[in-house]
Ligand SMILES: Nc1nc2c(ncn2[C@@H]2O[C@H](COP(=O)(O)OP(=O)(O)OP(=O)(O)O)[C@@H](O)[C@H]2O)c(=O)[nH]1
C-alpha cells in the first residue's frame with residue numbers, strides 16, 4: 001500500500017478526483033509527493049509541509065527522459081531506504097502537461113497537472129491578438145483552461161474596448177479580464193481560479209507583467225520566494241530556486257525558468273482544435289478544398305475575422321514546417337546511426 005496525508009497534500013494541489021486517478025496507477029509501497037523542482041541528479045519533493053531531496057537511479061532517469069521527462073507538478077511515489085535517503089519509485093501519469101521541444105526535436109515536459117494558464121498580454125504597446133491566439137492554441141492543446149489577463153489596464157485609456165476586441169476575436173466561452181498587476185484589489189478578479197486544489201501557470205511574452213502579477217498574487221508569501229533550503233536526510237542543505245509556490249487563496253503557482261521562457265510549440269491537431277470555428281464553418285463552403293480566399297460560396301470568409309483567418313494559415317504553415325523538420329532530423333539521425341554502425345563494422349574487420 002502507499003501512504004499519503006490527503007489534507008496536507010491538498011495544500012499543494014491534490015484533489016479527490018486526482019487522488020482517485022493516482023490510486024489506480026500506484027504500484028508500490030511508498031509515499032505520495034508532488035515534484036517541486038527538478039535538477040540534474042535529483043528532484044525536490046513536497047508533501048504539503050516539507051520539501052525533501054529525492055534521488056533517481058540513473059537508469060530510471062534515462063527511462064524518464066525517453067518519455068518526456070519529469071516535471072514540476074508531477075505526482076510521484078518515493079520511498080526511504082534504511083540510510084534515510086529518498087528514492088523515486090514511480091512517476092504517476094499526469095492529467096496534462098505543458099511540453100516543449102528541445103534542440104533534438106524531442107518533446108520535454110516543463111510542468112504537469114495544470115488547471116489554468118493565465119495568458120498575460122499588456123494593454124500598452126504589446127497588445128497583439130495573433131500572439132495571444134498562439135498561446136491559447138498551445139494551452140488548449142494541453143487541456144489547460146486559458147484565462148486571458150490584459151495587464152497594465154491602469155495605463156490604457158479604454159481597457160473595455162481592448163477586452164471587446166479580444167472577445168470578438170476568440171471563442172465566446174473564454175474569460176477575458178483587464179487588471180493592474182501592481183494592485184492586489186484589481187488582481188482579486190482572479191479569485192475564482194485561485195482556490196485550493198487549483199494549479200496555475202502564468203504565460204506571456206517578455207515584459208507583459210508576469211512577474212508583477214505573480215508577486216501580487218503571492219502577496220506576503222513572495223518574501224519567501226527566490227531561494228528555498230531543502231533538507232535532505234543527512235542534514236545537508238541545498239539551496240534551489242523554488243518552482244512551486246503556494247498562493248494565499250490555496251492555489252499553487254508553478255513558475256520554473258522553463259515556463260518563463262516558453263515559446264508556443266504548435267502542432268496541426270492542436271491548431272485545428274482552437275480554430276474549430278473555422279473547421280466547422282468550412283464544412284458549409286461550396287468547395288470541399290476551399291481555402292477561404294476568393295472562392296465563391298465560402299462560408300468562412302463572411303463570418304471569421306480576416307486577421308484571425310490569416311493568422312490561422314500562418315500558424316498552420318509554421319506547424320507543418322515544425323513537423324517536417326522533426327522528420328528530417330529523425331532521418332538525419334538514422335543516417336548517422338547507419339554510418340557509425342558501418343564504421344564499427346569496418347573497424348572490427350580490420351581488427352579481426
Ligand atoms: N502600470 C503598470 N505597470 C505594470 C503592470 N504590470 C507590469 N508592469 C510593469 O511592466 C514592467 C515589466 O513587468 P514584469 O512583471 O517584469 O514583466 P514580465 O512579463 O515578468 O517580464 P519578463 O521577466 O521579461 O518575462 C515592469 O516595469 C512592471 O512594473 C501593470 O499592471 N500596470
Ligand SMILES: [Zn+2]
Pocket residue numbers: 282285286290291292293295297298299300301
Ligand atoms: Zn471557404
